[in-house]
Amino acid sequence: MRTAVSTTSGAGGPDEPVLRLEGVHKVYGTDETRHVALDGVTVDFHAARLTALVGHSGSGKSTLLNVSGGLEQVTSGTIILAGHVLTAMGPAELTRTRASLVSYVFQEYNLIRTMTVLENVCLPLELSGMARAEARRRAATALERTGVPRHTRKFPDQLSGGEQQRVAIARAIADQRPLVLADEPTGALDSANGERVVELLREVAAGGVACVVATHNPEVTAAADHIVRIQDGRVVEGGA
Numbered sequence: 182m183r184t185a186v187s188t189t190s191g192a193g194g195p196d197e198p199v200l201r202l203e204g205v206h207k208v209y210g211t212d213e214t215r216h217v218a219l220d221g222v223t224v225d226f227h228a229a230r231l232t233a234l235v236g237h238s239g240s241g242k243s244t245l246l247n248v249s250g251g252l253e254q255v256t257s258g259t260i261i262l263a264g265h266v267l268t269a270m271g272p273a274e275l276t277r278t279r280a281s282l283v284s285y286v287f288q289e290y291n292l293i294r295t296m297t298v299l300e301n302v303c304l305p306l307e308l309s310g311m312a313r314a315e316a317r318r319r320a321a322t323a324l325e326r327t328g329v330p331r332h333t334r335k336f337p338d339q340l341s342g343g344e345q346q347r348v349a350i351a352r353a354i355a356d357q358r359p360l361v362l363a364d365e366p367t368g369a370l371d372s373a374n375g376e377r378v379v380e381l382l383r384e385v386a387a388g389g390v391a392c393v394v395a396t397h398n399p400e401v402t403a404a405a406d407h408i409v410r411i412q413d414g415r416v417v418e419g420g421a
């Protein structure tokens with residue numbers, strides 16, 4: 182069950198984006214170390230869409246994902262996630278909201294090496310309060326969907342990079358959250374495994390999820406339903 186949050190925007194109709202950024206600025210450092218990573222970003226991300234977030238190295242893609250998922254605070258501006266105003270929340274409410282609405286996939290997979298594949302996928306489900314049996318059932322279904330059901334008892338180090346990334350995607354989709362944020366998910370993979378991951382992300386989006394992928398990979402961009410291009414912290418294509 183989703184955790185109720187009180188900081189709502191009053192939005193959330195069927196045509197509303199899952200994620201909306203309005204005039205978002207993110208400034209790192211001060212004085213001579215000051216760097217404007219996001220410079221007034223306004224952009225929408227919709228359900229059932231695979232969006233490729235593209236731009237040169239240092240343009241602000243990871244920063245955009247991090248503030249969108251509540252991993253980092255904005256300097257100014259508004260972020261609305263499924264009708265909840267993230268930027269108006271205190272830390273506890275933000276953590277609860279994030280845990281119920283957002284999943285992440287990273288280039289480095291971020292699996293826990295001392296836990297089996299099944300345990301890795303179960304972990305966020307159990308942390309959100311799901312009973313162990315139900316968590317195992319959902320995790321097994323997710324691993325089936327991502328094509329790694331035979332490896333449930335193995336540890337991450339016993340899998341190839343491509344398999345580990347598919348486990349990470351299984352973990353991201355097991356809880357059926359409405360927003361998946363992926364940061365260079367094919368960056369460490371060869372092209373065959375990269376293609377497999379792109380296909381999976383397309384399937385995830387087709388299942389109704391707003392899937393946002395920061396990428397330098399032209400195959401991800403070619404497979405995307407929508408492209409958002411960012412340059413020097415500004416959206417120059419695909420913005421709201």
Ligand SMILES: Nc1ncnc2c1ncn2[C@@H]1O[C@H](COP(=O)(O)OP(=O)(O)OP(=O)(O)O)[C@@H](O)[C@H]1O
Nearest residue numbers: 209210216218236237238239240241242243244245
């Ligand atoms: N914690 C931080 N402190 C200071 N500057 C930062 C920090 N994180 C990012 N930056 C700077 O903000 C800018 C945007 O970084 P970001 O990681 O969002 O770029 P990116 O588009 O994801 O790059 P890449 O494609 O290389 O991953 C960069 O110039 C970076 O150096």
